[in-house]
Amino acid sequence: MTDERRDTVLVVDDSPETLGFVTEALKKTGIAVLVATSGDAALSVCARVTPDTILMDAVMPGLDGFETCRKIKETPALRHVPVIFMTGLSETEHIVKALDSGGVDFLTKPIDVDELKARIKVHLKNARSVQSAHVALDAAGRHLVAVSQEGTVMWSTPQIQHLLARTGAAEASLLRLGQALGDWLTRTEGVDERRQSFMLGLSEDLSVQLHPLGRVGPDENLFRVTAEDEAGQVSALQTRFELTQREAEVLIWIAKGKANKDIGEILGLSPRTVNKHLEQIFVKLGVENRASAAVRGAEVIFAL
Numbered sequence: 485m486t487d488e489r490r491d492t493v494l495v496v497d498d499s500p501e502t503l504g505f506v507t508e509a510l511k512k513t514g515i516a517v518l519v520a521t522s523g524d525a526a527l528s529v530c531a532r533v534t535p536d537t538i539l540m541d542a543v544m545p546g547l548d549g550f551e552t553c554r555k556i557k558e559t560p561a562l563r564h565v566p567v568i569f570m571t572g573l574s575e576t577e578h579i580v581k582a583l584d585s586g587g588v589d590f591l592t593k594p595i596d597v598d599e600l601k602a603r604i605k606v607h608l609k610n611a612r613s614v615q616s617a618h619v620a621l622d623a624a625g626r627h628l629v630a631v632s633q634e635g636t637v638m639w640s641t642p643q644i645q646h647l648l649a650r651t652g653a654a655e656a657s658l659l660r661l662g663q664a665l666g667d668w669l670t671r672t673e674g675v676d677e678r679r680q681s682f683m684l685g686l687s688e689d690l691s692v693q694l695h696p697l698g699r700v701g702p703d704e705n706l707f708r709v710t711a712e713d714e715a716g717q718v719s720a721l722q723t724r725f726e727l728t729q730r731e732a733e734v735l736i737w738i739a740k741g742k743a744n745k746d747i748g749e750i751l752g753l754s755p756r757t758v759n760k761h762l763e764q765i766f767v768k769l770g771v772e773n774r775a776s777a778a779v780r781g782a783e784v785i786f787a788l
Contacts (some may be wrong), residue, residue, distance in 0.1 A: 491514075491515050491516065491536045491537070491604075491608060492515070492516045492517075492518060492533070492536050492537075492587050493508060493510055493515050493516070493517055493518070493535060493536065493537045493538070493539060493604065494517075494519075494520060494526065494529055494530070494533075494535035494537070494538045494539070495510075495517060495518070495519050495520070495539045495540055496519075496520045496521075496522075496523070496525075496526040496538065496540045496544075496549065496552065497519075497541035497544070497570065498521050498522060498541060498544045498545060499541070500521075502541070502570070502593070502595070502733050502745070503519050503521070504593055505595070506539060506570075506595060506600070507519060507589075509597045509601075510600075510601075510604075511598065513601060515604075518533065518535060521550065522544060522545070522546055522547065523544055523546060523547025523549065523551065523552035523555075524546065524547055526538070526540070526552055526556075527552065527556070528545075530559070531634060534561060534562060534565065535565060536565070536608055536609055537554070537565065537566050537567075537568065537604050537607060538553075538566070538567045539568050539570055539600075539604075540552065540553055540563055540568065540569050540570065540587065541569075541570050541571070542569050542570070542578065542590075543570035543571065543572070549569060549571075549582075549585075550581055550582065550585040551585070553567045553569075553582075553585040553586045554585050554586060557585075557586035562640070563638060563639070566588045566589070566607035566608070566610070566679060567586060567587045567588060568587065568588065568589045568590065568591060568603055568604070568652070569582040569587045569589070569590040569591070570590070570591050570593060570595060571590060571591075571592065571593060571720060572592065572593040573734040574703075581696060586773075588607055588610075589603055589607060591603065596788065597681070607619070618780045621784065627641065627643045627644055627647060627708060627709040627711075628640065628641045628643075628644070628697075628703045628706060628707070628708055628709070629641075629644050629658075629661065629662075629665070629706075629707050630705060630706045630707070631662045631665045631666060631669070631704075631707070632666070632704065632705070633666065633669055633670070633703055633705070634666050635662045635663045635664070635665055635666020635667065635669075636662060636666070636705050637658055637659070637661070637662040640658065644658070645658075647690075647692070647709065647711055648661070648686070649763045650687075650690045651686050651687040651690050652687070653687075654655075657686045657687065657690075658747055660686060661684070661686065661692075661709075664684050665694065665705070665707060668682065668694075669705055680696070681693055681694060681695045681696070681710075681729070682694055690711070691740055692706055692709050692710060692711055693709070693710040694707050694708075694709060695707060695708040695709075695710065695751075695752070697752040698752070708750070708751070708752065717736055717784075717785050718733055718736065719732075720784050720785070721735055721736070721781060721784055721785070722763060724767050725765075725769055725780075726768055727764075727765065727768060727782075728764075730753075730761060730764050731761050731764055731768070734747055734751070734758060734761045734762060734765065735752055735765055735781040736779055736781065736785065737750060737751075737778065738762070738765070738774060738778050738781060739777075739778045739779075739781035739782040739785055741778070744758045744759055744762070760764045762774070762777070765777055769781075
């Protein structure tokens with residue numbers, strides 16, 4: 485097996501003893517190890533190589549582990565990399581600080597090798613699951629964006645970039661979108677409005693409808709984005725067939741040939757809920773099957 489296929493762990497610690505001990509223990513399990521003796525050195529390594537996991541000493545001279553972790557998490561390409569803190573500090577405030585800075589876990593020194601290996605294994609698996617989900621969503625053509633509570637865009641699918649390109653300033657529009665979603669999350673915290681869709685104007689030529697899909701991580705809030713033209717389709721179907729907004733959204737995707745499972749993933753619904761909406765759609769459209777509903781829906785959509 486070559487190093488390129490091995491899991492890579494970056495160990496950040498100003499103590500030569502800890503670096504030597506941890507490096508030797510990890511290498512025995514077949515893990516490729518990178519080392520950095522300071523926060524600045526860790527950032528330099530991450531600028532050239534993306535490790536699978538980072539073991540971070542909390543207390544170091546200069547840039548400490550907490551601030552180093554924050555800077556790492558500010559880089560989009562590194563946000564998915566789990567940072568596990570190694571610290572002799574066991575006070576609650578230090579543990580909270582480690583997690584607040586973006587760490588996923590902490591180990592108290594002296595390090596127990598078996599525990600270290602187990603923690604790395606778990607967090608590697610979780611990180612890869614998240615990455616696989618992001619890749620799947622990118623490939624599936626979803627207009628999705630995830631933001632933090634403060635409005636920082638954590639990630640978005642390529643379709644979001646294509647949509648925002650209509651404004652002529654995609655990067656600025658993505659920043660504005662994140663800020664607007666952060667403001668909305670703060671304003672609606674703890675209220676039922678969090679499940680309701682809302683409109684946002686990004687430019688004179690583009691307005692979008694935002695559909696909250698809920699929290700998918702500790703500070704990762706997922707939204708589906710609908711362009712104004714799709715919002716117009718929803719409105720037209722509601723008017724023509726007296727459908728609810730959700731029924732109209734389901735009908736749009738039925739007309740586009742999507743299966744219930746796919747529609748559920750797009751709209752954040754269970755297949756069973758999609759099927760219940762479909763039953764109501766059949767009644768309101770006066771049809772008996774999916775194909776007929778698709779035809780009736782397409783007649784309205786493509787007439788716009």
